[in-house]
Amino acid sequence: MKIWYLLIALILFSITSLFIGVKDIxxxxxxxxxxxxxxxxxxxxxPRLISIIIAGVSMSIAGLIMQQLSRNKFVSxxxxxxxxxARLGVLMAMILFTSASAxxxxxxxxxxxxxxTFIFMKILEKVKFKDVIxxxxxxxxxxxxxxxxTTFIGLKYDLIQSASAWLQGNFSVIMTGRYELLYLSIPLVxxxxxxxxxxxxxxxxxxxxxxxxxxxxxxxxxxxxxxxLVSSVVILTIGTIPFxxxxxxxxxxxxxxxxxxxxxxxxxxxxxxxxxxxxxxxRVVIFPYEIPIGLTVGxxxxxxxxxxxxxxxxxx
Amino acid sequence: xxxxxGVSKQxxxxxxxxxxxxxxxKGKITSFIGPNGAGKSTLLSMxxxxxxxxxxxxxxxxxxxxxxxxxELAKKISILKQSNNINIRLTIRELVSFGxxxxxxxxxxxxxxxxxxxxxxxxxxxxxxxxxxxxxxxxQRQRAYIAMVLAQNTEYILLDEPLNNLDMKHSVQIxxxxxxxxxxxxxxIILVIHDINFASCYSDYIxxxxxxxxxxxxxxxxxxxxxxxxxxxxMDFHIQNVNSNRICVYYA
Numbered sequence: 001m002k003i004w005y006l007l008i009a010l011i012l013f014s015i016t017s018l019f020i021g022v023k024d025i026x027x028x029x030x031x032x033x034x035x036x037x038x039x040x041x042x043x044x045x046x047p048r049l050i051s052i053i054i055a056g057v058s059m060s061i062a063g064l065i066m067q068q069l070s071r072n073k074f075v076s077x078x079x080x081x082x083x084x085x086a087r088l089g090v091l092m093a094m095i096l097f098t099s100a101s102a103x104x105x106x107x108x109x110x111x112x113x114x115x116x117t118f119i120f121m122k123i124l125e126k127v128k129f130k131d132v133i134x135x136x137x138x139x140x141x142x143x144x145x146x147x148x149x150t151t152f153i154g155l156k157y158d159l160i161q162s163a164s165a166w167l168q169g170n171f172s173v174i175m176t177g178r179y180e181l182l183y184l185s186i187p188l189v190x191x192x193x194x195x196x197x198x199x200x201x202x203x204x205x206x207x208x209x210x211x212x213x214x215x216x217x218x219x220x221x222x223x224x225x226x227x228x229l230v231s232s233v234v235i236l237t238i239g240t241i242p243f244x245x246x247x248x249x250x251x252x253x254x255x256x257x258x259x260x261x262x263x264x265x266x267x268x269x270x271x272x273x274x275x276x277x278x279x280x281x282x283r284v285v286i287f288p289y290e291i292p293i294g295l296t297v298g299x300x301x302x303x304x305x306x307x308x309x310x311x312x313x314x315x316x
Numbered sequence: 317x318x319x320x321x322g323v324s325k326q327x328x329x330x331x332x333x334x335x336x337x338x339x340x341x342k343g344k345i346t347s348f349i350g351p352n353g354a355g356k357s358t359l360l361s362m363x364x365x366x367x368x369x370x371x372x373x374x375x376x377x378x379x380x381x382x383x384x385x386x387x388e389l390a391k392k393i394s395i396l397k398q399s400n401n402i403n404i405r406l407t408i409r410e411l412v413s414f415g416x417x418x419x420x421x422x423x424x425x426x427x428x429x430x431x432x433x434x435x436x437x438x439x440x441x442x443x444x445x446x447x448x449x450x451x452x453x454x455x456q457r458q459r460a461y462i463a464m465v466l467a468q469n470t471e472y473i474l475l476d477e478p479l480n481n482l483d484m485k486h487s488v489q490i491x492x493x494x495x496x497x498x499x500x501x502x503x504x505i506i507l508v509i510h511d512i513n514f515a516s517c518y519s520d521y522i523x524x525x526x527x528x529x530x531x532x533x534x535x536x537x538x539x540x541x542x543x544x545x546x547x548x549x550x551m552d553f554h555i556q557n558v559n560s561n562r563i564c565v566y567y568a
Contacts, residue, residue, distance in 0.1 A: 071403070197422030201414055204402045207366050212417045212468070213390030257405040257448055261422075 006269035010053075013276040017052065018045050020280060022288045043176045051179045052171055052279050052293075053272045055234050055241065058185035060271025061192050061264060062230040063245020064252075065223045066117075068203035068260060070124055073253070074136040076245035077117075077231045081143035083240050085116025086232040088150045091163050095153070102181050102236060109232035116146060117224050133309075169239035169294035171279055179237050188226050189268065196260035199223055203258065240294055241275065243301030248274060250308050317342055318363060318472065318506070323372030325358055325528075332358050334528040335372070342471075344520035345498050345505045349512060351549055354525040356508040357397075357476050363506070364395035364474045376472065390418035394465045395474040408452075408460045409445040412436055415467030435466035439493065455486030462493065473497070475507040479514060487511070491518040516540045517561045524548045540564065 019025055023040050025033075033041070063076040070080070077083050089112025093105040100108075120142055124135060154160035192199075201209050202219045209216040234241070248271045249263075256263050275293065278300060282291035318340040325333040333355045340346050348356040361367040363374055365381050374381050376393060384392075394415075406414075412435050416428040424432075436445050439459045449457055458478060465473055478494075479487040495518055497503045509515045515522055515536075522539040524531045531548055532539065539545075540562040545553040554565040 068404075197414075197417070200404075200406075201417060203404050204414075207361075207395070207397050208402065210366055210386065211364070211390065211395050212414065213385075213387035214417065215386070253405055257407060257410070259406055259410045262410075 003265060003269065006266065006273055009273045010269055010276070013273060013280060014049055014053070016280055017049050017276055020283050021045065044174075047176050047179050048171050048174045048279075049276075051174045051182050051238065052275050054182045054185050055169075055238050056244070056272035056275030057268040058182075058189055058230045058271075059234055059241055059244045060248035060267045060274075061189055062227045064249035064260070064263065064267050065192060065199055066227055066245065067249055068199045068258070069220050069223045070121065070135070071203055071205065072132060072135045073250055074132060074246065075139060076243075076249075077227060078240065078242050078245060079136040079143070080120045080139040081116045081146055082113050082120075082227060082231045083235060084143040084146040084150070086110070086113035086228070086235045087163065087240075088112050088116075088146055088153075089232065090236060091150050091154055091159060094159060094162065095157055106181060106184075106232055106236050109236060110229055113232045114225060114228035116142075117228055121220070121224065168292045169241040169297065170292040171238060172290050172292070174238070181233055182237050184233050185230050188230055191222075192226055193261075193264050195219065195222060196264055200258065200260045203260075238293070242294060242298045243305055244271065244275065244297055247301050247304045247308065251304070254311075317375075317377065318504075319375040320359075320363065321373045321375070323359070323362060323369045323374060325355075325362060325367065325370050332528050333362070333369075336525075336528070336530055337372075338523060338530055338533060340504070340506055340523075341521065342504050343498060343502050345494060345507070345518060346521040346523060347515040347519040348506070348508045348523050348525060349510075349515050349548070350525035350531070353527075355528040356525050359525065360395070360474050360476055360506065360508050361397075364393055365389060366395060366397070387418055390468070390470075392470055393472040393474065394468045394470040395476070396461050396465055396478065397476045403450070405448050405450060407446050407448055408441055408463070409436065411449060411460055412445075412464045412467045415464040415469075418468065431467045431469060435463040438466055439463040453486075454481050455483070455489065458482060458486070458490060459493070462490070466497075470503075472504045472506070475505065477508050477510065479509065479511060487514060494518065512540075512545070512564050512566075516564065536562070 019027055025037050025040065029037060066075050066077065066080060067073055086109040089109035090105050092112065093100045093108035097104055120139055123138060123142065127138065150163055151160065154163040198214060198219045201212055201214050202216055206216045249267050252263055252266045252270055256266055275297065278296040279293050282293055282296040285291055320336055320338050322335050322337055323333060324331065324335050336359060348360060350356055358367060362369045381389060409432065412432050413424060415435065416424060416431060420428045436442055439462060441459060441463055444456065449460065452460065478490055482490065491514055494505055498505055519536060521534065522536055523533040524539065526548055532544055540555060542553045542555050545564065551566060552568060556563050556565060
């Protein structure tokens, strides 16, 4: 997979994304924009584009890290309880601190996401039957348990509607002042790149890491912290984007192998391109209305996911 | 020299290794043999610090391994376990390059790549170095792992059942390579091996373990003897000399 193609696709889709919307702005207007048009660009369209790119990049990378550390191609924040735990965290933050700021919510969500992912990894260590499909099933079950706790508590405190808002990812709510938290993901992605070689080695197992003098626990914990932070930031600003962390790294792996240092740029770009594409699709299909991103990614993603599963069978 | 002093290991209340002491000479191939559950792999894992020991000391060139930094040890001793069934898509070249990690910490220099090239050439993997591990046969994969250990360039190389799942041709190929590593490059190799005839033909020393203790150790000539082997395995052996190799016939 050529990185240039991905880059060109990203630029093309980005430009398209900026000029799609109810308010008609033509690329030629760019140099003679009315006050009104400039406002829309700055407050809505550009923030939307930035948030799509950051979310696409960071969620794909979070998925890649999780797959590497759990040594399972079908583990991702959505199939390991990370997202569900983060959602429970947001709900708890709303109950405990009634007027919690975005940052406070994020911190609580992060703590829950980290704890949830950590518990999942512990379960993974205990499980003797390490079938490729069995592990993510355990993760999904674990996520459902946490999710039902969220529903229960949400019902009890009459917050169920707010809680379900994070169920479906949605970029249409993105505006200046509501997405800046996402910028936190950028340094995290950079740290992930610095740790790329260590993640690759950790993906070969604890013994293998120790043989090469790598502190396995520390690397795994760093990875889980990155994943939990990214997940909680994304869930608070956009919501759940299902399958993203699962399919993007898998597609890249088919073409490029599992050497993270080599993979991360491709995974990041493909993630951004994919989310951008889905977002544009969601905006034009029932124009002038919108389909939330969670739905478009979910539909396209589950299709690709099924294909990956079938392909795996044919491969073995 | 590797020196093991009174090392024990327990799982729950089952003693797997019971106060084992032994010395392993430099520049030789030493094979650990013994029946299943004798504790061979456990002992090997403890020598390589993959497993912690309950009591006792293990010295490598006079330094206790517990007192050594893990990263420094990684430049001195390397281990390949039988459970290296990693399902990660790396090319041979990428895998071998990770052998340089203790030195490069991921930032490969020209010098590091030179070691990688040499290791690949030594294992005769040049033609397939850009192939992914999952496209290789068992023998090729095992050679790739050994190439990685070569790139790691440690004085001591520990191998846990390196011939597992290999056919005769590849087994012989691997053992010949190990012999060359010792004879040409002066490495010290310790391996756990099940096939008694491979142990007999290619090693210098043999350490026999049984029920977590060393039953007998010594030069191949003393160890490959019917009374010794009968003690270890509780079955009858006929030893025959074939082309100056001692071959055990035990298919009763």
